[in-house]
Amino acid sequence: MNDVPPARPARRTLLGAALATPAAAATAAALDASPAAAGTGGAHRFDAHDPRFTIAVLPDTQYLFDEDRSDPAPVRATFKYLVEQRRERNLAFMAHLGDLTEHGTEHEIGLAAETFRAIDGKLNYSVLAGNHDVPGSTDDQRGATPYLRAFGPARYSRMSTFGGASPDGYNSYHRLQAGGRQWLVLALDWRLSDKGLQWAQRVISAHPRLPVILTSHDLAYGQDDGEATLSQYGQRLWDQLIRRNDQIFLTLNGHYWPPGRTVLKNDAGNDVHVHVTNYQDRYYGGAGMARLYAFDLVRNVIDVETVAPWFLEQDAEDRSLLAAENLELSGPVDRFSVEIDFTERFRGFAPPAAPAPRPASAVLPRGTVAYWRFDASGLPVAGTDGAVVSAGVVAKDLSRNGNDLTVQRLHASPPEVLTWSDEHHVGQPAHASLRFDGGKQPDRGAVLRTGANAPINSMKFTSGYTIELFVKLPEPFEGDHAWMGLLSWEGRSGDAGKSSGWSPDEPTCSLNLSPERFLQYVVYPTDRDADPTSWSHAVPVGRWMHVAVVNDSRQTVMYVDGSKIARNPTQPSKGISTLGLPFAIGGTQFARRYGQGFYGFIGDVRIVARALHPRDFLTPFA
Structure with missing residues (x-):
């Protein structure tokens, strides 16, 4: 008993x-x-x-x-x-x-x-x-x-x-x-x-x-x-x-x-x-x-x-x-x-060892076209959390390919629509990000744009490409931010001779967020009149994520946190029908005009002119 x-x-x-x-x-x-x-x-x-x-x-x-x-x-x-x-x-x-x-x-x-x-x-x-x-x-x-x-x-x-x-x-x-x-x-x-x-x-x-x-x-x-x-x-x-x-x-x-x-x-x-x-x-x-x-x-x-x-x-x-x-x-x-x-x-007795920042030289694989980061190595005003990043500030292209970005405020936006932050994804090479406070009614925001003669403006990427960025949506996720853009090439798809898409006023390549918080990557390839589009699941708020778009010159696949999403098109896709116009972070044009800007945090962004395996992403995934 x-x-x-x-x-x-x-x-x-x-x-x-x-x-x-x-x-x-x-x-x-x-x-x-x-x-x-x-x-x-x-x-x-x-x-x-x-x-x-x-x-x-x-x-x-x-x-x-x-x-x-x-x-x-x-x-x-x-x-x-x-x-x-x-x-x-x-x-x-x-x-x-x-x-x-x-x-x-x-x-x-x-x-x-x-x-x-x-x-x-x-x-x-x-x-x-x-x-x-x-x-x-x-x-x-x-x-x-x-x-x-x-x-x-x-x-x-x-x-x-x-x-x-x-x-x-x-x-x-x-x-x-x-x-x-x-x-x-x-x-x-x-x-x-x-x-x-x-x-x-x-x-x-x-x-x-x-x-x-x-x-x-x-x-x-x-x-x-x-x-x-x-x-x-x-x-x-x-x-x-x-x-x-x-x-x-x-x-x-x-x-x-x-x-x-x-x-x-x-x-x-x-x-x-x-x-x-x-x-x-x-x-x-x-x-x-x-x-x-x-x-x-x-x-x-x-x-x-x-x-x-x-x-x-x-x-x-x-x-x-x-x-x-x-x-x-x-x-x-x-x-x-x-x-x-x-x-x-377990933090009180076993605090996680945060990875140290990695220098740009450690994350420039063969074929790197552009790499932007927002710590002191890439942004001269980095250093104080919450500090305003003024219009005209230049974020250097650390690949040294001449694709520097310049800050531009949209419409009559106040200075605080773009600030510097020490928040970052745990696997991010740079321990810094930009906090965008874009929104609708009235449209406001900020973008970082390449110069008129930047090489990336006209690159077609016909041998494949990988576009990566670190993103966090704020929590609480307040306001209406449906269809805000994260990054894009400027210009009308109609001017590239494309008529099969949703609208000829849509840009030739953009990454956006739907009302359901689905990531949408839409591209107009160089080899056909089509707009193959990838859709993610509903992405979380209040948590950093790594997003990658990989094209092997035949098909485009989106990854979130190293995981292949379900809704990737089987439609053939080769290259990007760029028009010689700037590449931008923080917004997407429609009819050659920016509306609302991005709302959230963006960390390191890298573009490589070939398809990368997830193990070779900015934060490696098995």
């Missing part, structure tokens, strides 16, 4: 001494450096750089290892499932939350140890002692037990993730290489002594930049409404370890049922997610149900689901009613998502 929490009416040596042997530690370091974790066959390889990865959690299996009532088949099925899913789910690790067995006897522990051999060398994992695995009245200074002999440090010493154990052997830690960074998993005993607490603090302090997932058997219990509350022991662990260490962002424990979760604030004012998971009260002792925590570092979310592989693998016609009811759980404490802005949450 599990302990009853006080508020519930019903059952419910320093690190060096703890490290693996030098040979094992060296092996672990080598294995962690590899994209594929150690001990896995080619069919089960793990990608340590993929921003999506999964951590499996297995709670209280005690009723499946219970003297002559034991049945390890469900746990074997779970292990088989996890190994088979290693590649599909990019499974990084498994954490068992204690109460492996019902009584902690030699027989039960031996059966559990034998069952775990199914994943030895195939999946790295941690196990911690629950009150049913060891004498429940003792803490981690209890000395030798059957549990320690089977699940002590020696069991993990050959795992690539294993970092070490406390001198008593009941607490351990693992370092995971996943999502392109390292994570620390602390597996703590059912009852931590003062020595155990000191050891845990030393481990965290020795890894000051690693986010920590803390696993413990007893920390919190779930209420019937799914809200979790710290237990008496959990309060001690919270006060003496968790709340003081901002690195701990997620805690996982079993012991009590029903499951539950809550969010607590630590001493740094940041969220700590506290999750209770235990299914031993369910049909067949929980049947080896596993929680799958799917981390997505791009979407900033952890998607959680609960499955019973033993039931899943059974034929539907042979599956009993209770098995069918329990093969997947979908309640709010069993299947849910946790939104975490990982960069912001």
Whole structure:
């Protein structure tokens, strides 16, 4: 029987001494450096750089290892499932939350140890002692037990993730290489002594930049409404370890049922997610149900689901009613998502290393026609955020091809329609941009235009081209900015002999934004009377993006953040029907006249007279 929490009416040596042997530690370091974790066959390889990865959690299996009532088949099925899913789910690790067995006897522990051999060398994992695995009245200074002999440090010493154990052997830690960074998993005993607490603090302090997932058997219990509350022991662990260490962002424990979760604030004012998971009260002792925590570092979310592989693998016609009811759980404490802005949450102890600015010479590939940037190397007035960029200021073409741009205000626009900003895309070579404050009614804005004799005005790009720029739309996105232009060549398509387009007054090449915030790239090619047009999805506000238009002399493809968009025309397209008129950033003409100007931020802009692969963009994409 599990302990009853006080508020519930019903059952419910320093690190060096703890490290693996030098040979094992060296092996672990080598294995962690590899994209594929150690001990896995080619069919089960793990990608340590993929921003999506999964951590499996297995709670209280005690009723499946219970003297002559034991049945390890469900746990074997779970292990088989996890190994088979290693590649599909990019499974990084498994954490068992204690109460492996019902009584902690030699027989039960031996059966559990034998069952775990199914994943030895195939999946790295941690196990911690629950009150049913060891004498429940003792803490981690209890000395030798059957549990320690089977699940002590020696069991993990050959795992690539294993970092070490406390001198008593009941607490351990693992370092995971996943999502392109390292994570620390602390597996703590059912009852931590003062020595155990000191050891845990030393481990965290020795890894000051690693986010920590803390696993413990007893920390919190779930209420019937799914809200979790710290237990008496959990309060001690919270006060003496968790709340003081901002690195701990997620805690996982079993012991009590029903499951539950809550969010607590630590001493740094940041969220700590506290999750209770235990299914031993369910049909067949929980049947080896596993929680799958799917981390997505791009979407900033952890998607959680609960499955019973033993039931899943059974034929539907042979599956009993209770098995069918329990093969997947979908309640709010069993299947849910946790939104975490990982960069912001970890900023206090692991601030992201911002890439240093790159000089222009580093981003001038063969065929570069023009490259403009708005730091001091390209704009003489750069330097003060919010400073007005006056009419007549020249932005130099850093490719040295003579395509300098000159600032021009549109209509009767005030000076503040164009200002300098130190905002920039994280992957942008120059750490600067221009803030355009164009708009309608009345038309206002600013553009940067090439001179009358700039070479780019007449270039036809018949061998292909790549046009790139960094863009951010303000948040909030206020006002009507439908069909504003980002960049264009001036002139009427009708003057280029084109009649198939929307209007002969449209320019021969432009990048614009629709009312739905779809990017529109329209071009009139040199080899036909046509206007093949690319349309993006609805682009976000308040976030920098990289936009690229690539033409290989046969077809045009638009990319947003290195991703090929869907609505690219299959229509043939060769070159651009330029008319010897200026190229401009910040607006699009219609009938040789500028209306509204652009509203938002524009960073580096580059034009290359050949098709580039995304890996060769201003910010490389795989």
